[in-house]
Amino acid sequence: MTLLRRTLSCFVLGSALSCSAAKPAAATPPAPAPMPAGATWAGLYQGPYHLILNIWTRGGRAEGNWRAVGNREGAFTGTVNGNLLVLDWTERAQGNQETWSGSGYFVYSAAPGRPAEIFGEWGMGSAGKVNDWWAKKRSDEPLRDERGQIDRDADQQYQDDSAGCEMAGCDTSDQDGK
Numbered sequence: 337m338t339l340l341r342r343t344l345s346c347f348v349l350g351s352a353l354s355c356s357a358a359k360p361a362a363a364t365p366p367a368p369a370p371m372p373a374g375a376t377w378a379g380l381y382q383g384p385y386h387l388i389l390n391i392w393t394r395g396g397r398a399e400g401n402w403r404a405v406g407n408r409e410g411a412f413t414g415t416v417n418g419n420l421l422v423l424d425w426t427e428r429a430q431g432n433q434e435t436w437s438g439s440g441y442f443v444y445s446a447a448p449g450r451p452a453e454i455f456g457e458w459g460m461g462s463a464g465k466v467n468d469w470w471a472k473k474r475s476d477e478p479l480r481d482e483r484g485q486i487d488r489d490a491d492q493q494y495q496d497d498s499a500g501c502e503m504a505g506c507d508t509s510d511q512d513g514k
Contacts, residue, residue, distance in 0.1 A: 363439060363440045363441060363456070363457035363458055363459045363466050364457075365420055365422050365441035365443075365456070365457075366420070366441075366443065367420075368417040368418040368419060368420035369418055369419050369420070370418050370419065371418050371419050371444060372419070372444070372445075372446040372452075375444060375446050375452060376393070376476060377391050377393045377398060377416055377421060377444060378391055378392055378393050378476065378477070378478060379391055379452075379473050379474070379475055379476045379477060379478060380473070380474045380475040380477065380478055380479055381454060381471035381472060381473050381474060382471055382472055382474050383469070383470050383471030383472060384470075385404050385405060385469060385471075386402045386403075386404055386469075386471045387402075387403050387404060387405065388402060388403045388479065389401075389402040389471050390402065390478035390479055391421075391478060392478050393416055396415055396416050396417065397413070397414070397415060397416070398412075398413070398414045398415065398416050398421055398423070399411070399412065399413045399414070400412050400423075400478075404427070406429065407429060407430040407431065408427050408428065408429050408430070409427065409428060409430060410425055410426060410427035410428070411425065411426055411427075412424060412425040412426075419443055419444040419445070420441060420442075420443055420444075421441060421442045421443075421444070421454075421456075422439075422440075422441045423439065423440055423441065423442070424437070424438070424439050425437065425438060425439070425440065425458065436460055437460070437461070438458060438459050438460040438461055439458070439459060440456055440457055440458030440459060440469070441456045441457060441458075442454040442455065442456040442469075443455055443456055451472045451473050451474070452472070452473035453470060453471070453472050453473065454470060454471055454473070455468070455469070455470035456468075456469055456470070457469070
């Protein structure tokens with residue numbers, strides 16, 4: 337076998353092995369930290385993807401649901417450890433049978449004088465592509481009924497490219513009739 341043929345064979349074999357061994361990274365949660373004083377996970381959140389995100393907690397367990405852009409609805413279950421919520425989620429498009437599932441995490445963050453925020457990563461399947469997500473806390477009480485309590489510009493922003501809520505510019509004047 338010539339040197340060129342041997343080198344080419346090694347290159348092709350090495351490429352095939354490295355390509356077949358490569359897998360997408362899964363969302364890897366950071367180490368938990370203590371929850372900010374007086375803060376609670378339970379509540380209503382809103383962000384650029386989650387038009388409404390409800391979180392309920394009981395001890396170290398959490399569950400939630402959401403409504404998202406594109407007429408999607410989802411739900412999750414997870415565990416809470418301080419400011420870290422690790423979860424498994426499912427989502428479906430309204431009006432069809434297509435569903436998605438995966439895992440992810442949120443980290444709770446609060447600064448004096450600012451709304452609390454959660455941020456994290458999610459992936460589809462057990463090792464899907466990692467994507468960022470975040471949401472601002474709008475209320476310490478999750479919704480039982482979403483009518484009249486969502487930011488009035490949240491749905492419209494995706495139809496007319498307005499700023500809406502994605503840069504923390506949420507219109508809060510419509511909450512609780514104020």
